[in-house]
Amino acid sequence: MIININNEHFTLHQSGAIFWESKKMLLISDVHLGKVAHFRKHGIGIPKDAIFENFTRLSAVLEMFDAETIVFLGDLFHSTINNEWNLFSEWTKQHAKRIILVEGNHDIISKQYYTDLNIEIYKELIFDDFLLTHHPTEREGYFNFCGHIHPGIKLRGMGRQFLNLSCFFRKPNQLIFPAFGEFTGNSYVIPTENDKVYAITKDEVIEIALN
Incomplete structure (x- = not known):
């Protein structure tokens, strides 16, 4: 799905990523690398192969778009360092792109790990009239791209059936990204009349009629 914000075109992808056309920039939030290994270490029964799923999805979305950056x-790595970092290190070497991290609350490992991979780290970024942060932030004169919330939407079906989907949650001056990573969970939003919800299905992104 392609949307227009402040005369800029953005492609919303069903992975949870957004491609900023004019900047050739791929925006992704809340990957939470290392979370699967963290869960397995603490005895939670997640298949070992699940560790590779995030990298497969990252590579697939990169192949989809002509991104330079x-x-x-935020929340690129879930917690303390574990063996998933080695996989991420190898992944960055295979994809020669400029990589930037806007710090999130889970990004607690030493910045030196990122520096060694030539990853740039910022508290926030401003491009033109767009403000990029991890936590939702309102600032006059800017449209905010952010994550942290892991938005989802509950859709009522026939009878007592419900469908729970991750979504991009757009407010008048803000767009909150869904979590890109596996096993992250959702926080279900309650839209108002000025909001827009772009729900993620297996094959596409669809705008939900709120009326």
């Missing part, structure tokens, strides 16, 4: 909007 990747911006991670």
Whole structure:
């Protein structure tokens, strides 16, 4: 799905990523690398192969778009360092892109790890009239791209059936990204009349009629 914000075109992808056409920039939030290994270490029964899923999805979305820069909007790595970092290190070497991290609350490992991979780290970024942060932030004169919330939407079906989907949640001056990573969970939003919800299905992104 392609949307227009402040005369700029953005492609919303069903992975949870957004491609900023004029900047050739891929925006991704809340990958939470290392979370699967963290869970397995603490005895939670997640298949070992699940560790590779995030990297498969990252590679697939990169192949989809002609991106020159990747911006991670926080919570790139879930917690303390574990063996998933080695996989990420190898992944960055295979994809020669400029990589930027906007720090999130889970990004607690030493910055030196990122520096060694030539990853740039910022508290926030401003491009033209767009403000890129991890936590939702309102600032006059800017449209905010952010993550952190892991938005989802509950859709009522026939009878008592419900469908729970991750979504891009757009407010008048803000767009909150869904979590890109596996096993992250959702926080279900309640839209108002001025909001827009772009729900993610297996094959596409669809705008939900709120009326």
